[in-house]
Amino acid sequence: MIEIKNLVKRYDKKLAVDHLNLTIREGSIFGLLGPNGAGKTTTIKSIMGLLNVDSGDIKIFGKDMALESQMIKKDLGIVPQEIALFEELSCKENVDFFGRLYGLKGTKLKKATLEALEFVGLQDNIKTISATMSGGMQRRLNIACAIVHKPKLVIMDEPTVGIDPQSRNHILESVKRLNSQGSTIVYTTHYMEEVEAICNEISIMDHGRVIALGSKEELKDMISEEQKQIIDIDKVSFSVLDDIKKLNGVIDGHLHEKTLTILSHRDSENMNDIIKCIINRGGVINNLKVEQPSLEDVFLTLTGRTLRD
Amino acid sequence: MKTISIAFYHLLSNLRDRKETMVQICSPIILIFILGSALGGGDSDGSFEMTLGLIYDTPTEVSVGLENYLKEVGKESDIDIQKVESIEELESLITNNDIDSGVVVNNHNEIEVLSAPNKMISSNITLQIVESFNHFMTTEAIKSERNLKSLESMNLGVKEHAIEFDGRSPSPIDYYAITMLAMFMMYGAGYGTYAIRRDYFEVRGERIQSTTIKFWEHFSGLALGTIGTIAVQGTVVVLFSKYAFGVNFGENLLFVLFIVLTFAILATGMGMFMSIISKDKNKGANMVSALIPIFTLISGGFMKISSEGTIGIIQKFIPNYHFHEVLMNYAFKTSDKIVTTSLLTLWGMIVICYGGTLILRRRTV
Numbered sequence: 001m002i003e004i005k006n007l008v009k010r011y012d013k014k015l016a017v018d019h020l021n022l023t024i025r026e027g028s029i030f031g032l033l034g035p036n037g038a039g040k041t042t043t044i045k046s047i048m049g050l051l052n053v054d055s056g057d058i059k060i061f062g063k064d065m066a067l068e069s070q071m072i073k074k075d076l077g078i079v080p081q082e083i084a085l086f087e088e089l090s091c092k093e094n095v096d097f098f099g100r101l102y103g104l105k106g107t108k109l110k111k112a113t114l115e116a117l118e119f120v121g122l123q124d125n126i127k128t129i130s131a132t133m134s135g136g137m138q139r140r141l142n143i144a145c146a147i148v149h150k151p152k153l154v155i156m157d158e159p160t161v162g163i164d165p166q167s168r169n170h171i172l173e174s175v176k177r178l179n180s181q182g183s184t185i186v187y188t189t190h191y192m193e194e195v196e197a198i199c200n201e202i203s204i205m206d207h208g209r210v211i212a213l214g215s216k217e218e219l220k221d222m223i224s225e226e227q228k229q230i231i232d233i234d235k236v237s238f239s240v241l242d243d244i245k246k247l248n249g250v251i252d253g254h255l256h257e258k259t260l261t262i263l264s265h266r267d268s269e270n271m272n273d274i275i276k277c278i279i280n281r282g283g284v285i286n287n288l289k290v291e292q293p294s295l296e297d298v299f300l301t302l303t304g305r306t307l308r309d
Numbered sequence: 310m311k312t313i314s315i316a317f318y319h320l321l322s323n324l325r326d327r328k329e330t331m332v333q334i335c336s337p338i339i340l341i342f343i344l345g346s347a348l349g350g351g352d353s354d355g356s357f358e359m360t361l362g363l364i365y366d367t368p369t370e371v372s373v374g375l376e377n378y379l380k381e382v383g384k385e386s387d388i389d390i391q392k393v394e395s396i397e398e399l400e401s402l403i404t405n406n407d408i409d410s411g412v413v414v415n416n417h418n419e420i421e422v423l424s425a426p427n428k429m430i431s432s433n434i435t436l437q438i439v440e441s442f443n444h445f446m447t448t449e450a451i452k453s454e455r456n457l458k459s460l461e462s463m464n465l466g467v468k469e470h471a472i473e474f475d476g477r478s479p480s481p482i483d484y485y486a487i488t489m490l491a492m493f494m495m496y497g498a499g500y501g502t503y504a505i506r507r508d509y510f511e512v513r514g515e516r517i518q519s520t521t522i523k524f525w526e527h528f529s530g531l532a533l534g535t536i537g538t539i540a541v542q543g544t545v546v547v548l549f550s551k552y553a554f555g556v557n558f559g560e561n562l563l564f565v566l567f568i569v570l571t572f573a574i575l576a577t578g579m580g581m582f583m584s585i586i587s588k589d590k591n592k593g594a595n596m597v598s599a600l601i602p603i604f605t606l607i608s609g610g611f612m613k614i615s616s617e618g619t620i621g622i623i624q625k626f627i628p629n630y631h632f633h634e635v636l637m638n639y640a641f642k643t644s645d646k647i648v649t650t651s652l653l654t655l656w657g658m659i660v661i662c663y664g665g666t667l668i669l670r671r672r673t674v
Binding site: 074078 | 310311314315318321322323325326511512513515516517518519520521522
């Protein structure tokens, strides 16, 4: 659906995007991650046709953005990070306005406007003035304006910044529904749990380049083949640690007060054996968890920074 | 179609901003009322009475011509002309409130207006009359293809071409209705800077530009919406001033509204131009806020300023000045030539502002 080849964009002497190559498949929810200044926004603006790039090609729906931008834009929807609405207009008027810009008119426009508002759960607020709504409702209206023309590709740039959990859940559900209805989504966020929850393909950018690309599992596999098993126990002796260290797949283990931490190979499947060892030695298990590397760990390992840096 | 949509929704959005709309409509109306009525002479029949002192040593074409001209104007309105012997006597009469204002013609045919600081209205009217006399003399010189100094038939000229006040002289409320209208319509340039800021420098603009809209559709829609906003506000002020305060805008209201529209187009263009040249979200608006009171002051919006010398040259570049000139001269039928010249100057300024905005906008992308 989107094919970017050797994209280069400079701002004066600063290289914002450095020979970027990226392919986004049709039907995916594609997470675009990267620390501030990684080149995400420049990449998104280039996809939207808002920037004159220095070199490289962007093809969307198989069409060249430089040559056929009008054809591409009619199937493109953008949800900006900031609220980009007319504060003095009502929900219906805002959505109607953007629908008209995409060439909709008449009954088709009316129907599409109501459908978009219903999609984001604002059907009861059609006459409400945007400025009087809560941040969460404005975010939802922001989305409605982007999807009124039923685009094949929706770009969402941090659509959940600064809103309450209820509105966030509503938006994440909307993204999934939009995707299930056939739209491809490009999603950027600073919230790793959102990426975990909705994205099926992820790209991590840094210094204007893609440094990792794949599914969540593939990215996690990139950085670690180990897992951590953490067990809270009562009535345990140090001898249990010697038994556990002899088990298949166990690399190392430590007992600190009442917490037993064991490092094993990820595919070892030795948890049952570990539990048996503890019970045989008279131990009582209070809590047990297995820690896989998170996307945050992946991000930290690859970029040296946390996502919110 | 997209242009109309953009214009309509920008207009709707601007007019729904109640606070700004109230400021733009109520402030000029209140100021017109305060300056026009509270400073004296707000009566709508224009019966503003004043006594004017006149001094000249040597009877020249200019001094005698001016005396006759003043007498002619005095007959048509309630202005008494009193011959005074010396500047000292004139100053004493003004200080003692025996006369309202004085005109001195020296031996070099230079005209000076003397007034007390608290006689602003009288001073303004006197300056207006003297300026009209100057225009008249210039017109006569051109018509007769003679040098100004060779004019000999001033009396006939005055009678034939005396300022026609249409049965009334410009009252303070007439004067301030026009100057305050100009000032607040110029403040409307803020809508232009705001429009450019929101639709070119901020994310809403990026969003609009990411749709299938073309550059010219976006720009023209934006300009039309802003022009409509300022024109609607200006029209409300004109209609209210005319029907509630009895302000004289002349015979043809449609022509007055055309001038209001012209000024709305110019104010929008100026706002957009300032926003584009400042290349900054806020600098353009700050420039508008700083420049408009200066424009108003120099063009004589707060008090009549003589158009002689450097000030006169500067005034020629100020939109408010030309707006005053068009409306005052149209309403009081003083000079068709000035109406035409100032109207053309306003349109020239419009071409410069919009041309500059479009060129610089292209370079900014």
